[in-house]
Amino acid sequence: MKNTPFTQKHIALGAKMAEFAGHNMPISYTGINDEHAAVRNNAGVFDVSHMGEFILKGENALDLIQRVTSNDASKLTPGKAQYSCLPNEQGGIVDDLIVYCIEENKVYMLVVNAGNIQKDWDWISKFNTKNAEMHNISDKTCLLAIQGPNATKILQPLVDTDIMNLKYYTFTKGKFAGVDNVIVSATGYTGAGGVEIYFEDKDGAADKIWDAIFAAGAASGIKPLGLGARDTLRLEMGYCLYGNDIDDTTTPLEGGLGWITKFTKDFTAKDILEKQKAEGVKRKLVGFEMIDRGIPRHDYLIKDAVGSTIGKVTSGTQAPSLGKAVGLGYVATEHASPDSEIFIDIRNTLVKAKVVKAPFV
């Protein structure tokens, strides 16, 4: 099991630790509800250094990215980032990712899921016939997500550039708490505002930045957080989690990711996806909320009123901000419109739920 540069801090601060994608990660500190509320109402810090980062460089870098991703990376200019996915040859999803444009047509950073680093690397390499320069910088790159409505206000004194007005999915690169070459990106996985910061752990940079963030946020009550709250926060927003809601067998169109699937360019499985779009998908990822008491969990069956299976839950939780249980799942398209009544099979009892449009909050 790998450690992040912050693993020892999490342990020293009393976090409940567990292995996640081969890394020793904090799952919770004070409890999911408490940590969840900290992000919705104030500010908190997630260590997500387990995530993967690739640098793609050279005159063929953009060409390669265009070939392997579904979104149109040619629209990116320096300082802009884009949510995208890597379709496989059947139209399923190898991974979802964020593409950062560092230098237009020259240098890009791809941020991928921790559990898929090797798979993505191999997949992208396979299409790298024009020899774009590729670097896997995952092991030396730190990633902290400082999220919440007060996050940028707390961090602003630590940076030279204006981060309080950074637009969603844009970033700056510069000095952060005295450390050079830190990317501050207005992204996140919580829907609560804030930034994610990327930097190399050298010369004690990880300690320096962690300590500076908690010193700057002490008066505001900034909190360290675990991955449990990250999951409830993303689920309240209806954001997909790779491996749960999308995977090699689900297409971006089925998964509600048509908005990042651009048929104006060529990419892997474009024809298959274009055909699926024209014919219409047979199943759709939908949000739903429980009407009767019960909490949906991954892999519970979704049924209709007479008990026939119409789909499967991919994510579910009690939503801390809402005080009710919500989930995501695939259902046959005829059951996918908002307000459709569906039933979740919870330990052999059919519990009533209804389809609602995400985000839930």
Added chain:
Amino acid sequence: MNFPANLRYTKDHEWISLEGNVATIGITDFAQHELGDIVYIDVNTLGQTLKAEELFGTVEAVKTVSDLFIPVAGTITKVNSLLEKEPELVNNDPYGKGWMIKMTVSNAADINALMDAAAYQAVVG
């Protein structure tokens, strides 16, 4: 973590205390910590007579769900109604206000077969 010496414990992380033939049952500090924030408990066996280690309900936490097993044979007589409004009592006071059920035990001596605090402490490390 706290494991009171006056209680008995199961490998499934329930605790039981006995007064006469009336037992009070809940989950341990270790169990509530592992489960995290509890959302509700579901006991559908009120009034039923169960054998030791039979399922008496489930506990739903934000992230997970877990079965609840009866430590010794008996009849379930009461469910803690406080937990309907304040399920977090199970997290905050697992051996006090966070108790889950009361039951009339079939044989009070059965409790002696369960772990004491020291033995349970050794199980959870």
